[in-house]
Amino acid sequence: VMNIKEHISERISLCQVRELCLWAQKDQDRMDELFRLSRDVSDRIAVNALWILTHADMNDVSNMAWLETKREDLIYYIMRETITSKLRLMLHLLMHLQVEPSDLRPDFIDFCIQKITDTSQPYAIRSSCIKLAYEQMHHYPELLQELVCILDLLTQEALSPGLDSARRQVLKKISKGRKTE
Numbered sequence: 001v002m003n004i005k006e007h008i009s010e011r012i013s014l015c016q017v018r019e020l021c022l023w024a025q026k027d028q029d030r031m032d033e034l035f036r037l038s039r040d041v042s043d044r045i046a047v048n049a050l051w052i053l054t055h056a057d058m059n060d061v062s063n064m065a066w067l068e069t070k071r072e073d074l075i076y077y078i079m080r081e082t083i084t085s086k087l088r089l090m091l092h093l094l095m096h097l098q099v100e101p102s103d104l105r106p107d108f109i110d111f112c113i114q115k116i117t118d119t120s121q122p123y124a125i126r127s128s129c130i131k132l133a134y135e136q137m138h139h140y141p142e143l144l145q146e147l148v149c150i151l152d153l154l155t156q157e158a159l160s161p162g163l164d165s166a167r168r169q170v171l172k173k174i175s176k177g178r179k180t181e
Contacts (some may be wrong), residue, residue: 005040008048017048021055031056031066035073038090043083050089058096071097079111084122089127099135107159109136109143116150119157127166134170144174 005022024030035047056063074094081087115121131153137143151167151177160169 003109005037005045008045008052009042010044010085011069012048012051017052017055020052024052025056025060025063028062028066031063031086035070039077043086044133044177046088047083047085050086052157053091054089064096067093067096067181070110073101075105075108084125088122088124088128091132095128099139100138104136104139109133112136113150114145117153123163127163130163130166130170134173138173138177142153144177 004020004024007016012020016026024034024116031053033163034053036050038046038053040046040049056067058064058067071094078087078090078094079140081090081167116126116133118126133147133150137147146170150172154163
């Protein structure tokens with residue numbers, strides 16, 4: 001019986017992450033334990049647990065089903081997280097989930113918009129929030145127009161290649177969506 005908390009309490013390598021992910025994916029209880037550990041008081045344990053979870057095979061139906069059960073908890077934790085590395089990893093997990101109109105969360109949209117426009121935020125977080133905002137807002141034309149305005153505002157600052165790419169990709173999706181209407 002592996003004590004996963006002990007295993008991830010120290011620095012771990014990418015190879016170890018992949019091994020632990022393979023071990024965890026075989027059992028929903030193990031995945032739940034990693035998710036629980038992602039809220040550990042030790043930032044090292046929490047980040048390592050999230051890092052392992054981000055390597056789960058999301059093409060596997062059971063992993064996607066498991067992650068879907070964590071959607072609301074993930075959003076709750078994301079909107080309260082102050083540690084950049086944990087926030088980035090949780091946003092990465094959330095980006096795997098499809099968003100239906102019934103999943104619309106105005107508070108989470110507001111969170112994403114605030115992060116998109118906050119120049120003190122790391123580019124990876126801002127890029128993820130652009131994509132997550134689009135995934136929620138694309139069901140509603142009036143919200144999409146607001147997103148276009150926000151993305152246009154970003155051109156007033158120097159953008160990293162990754163942030164600019166996320167902005168352009170979402171604008172392209174919005175443009176394609178309008179052409180098919």
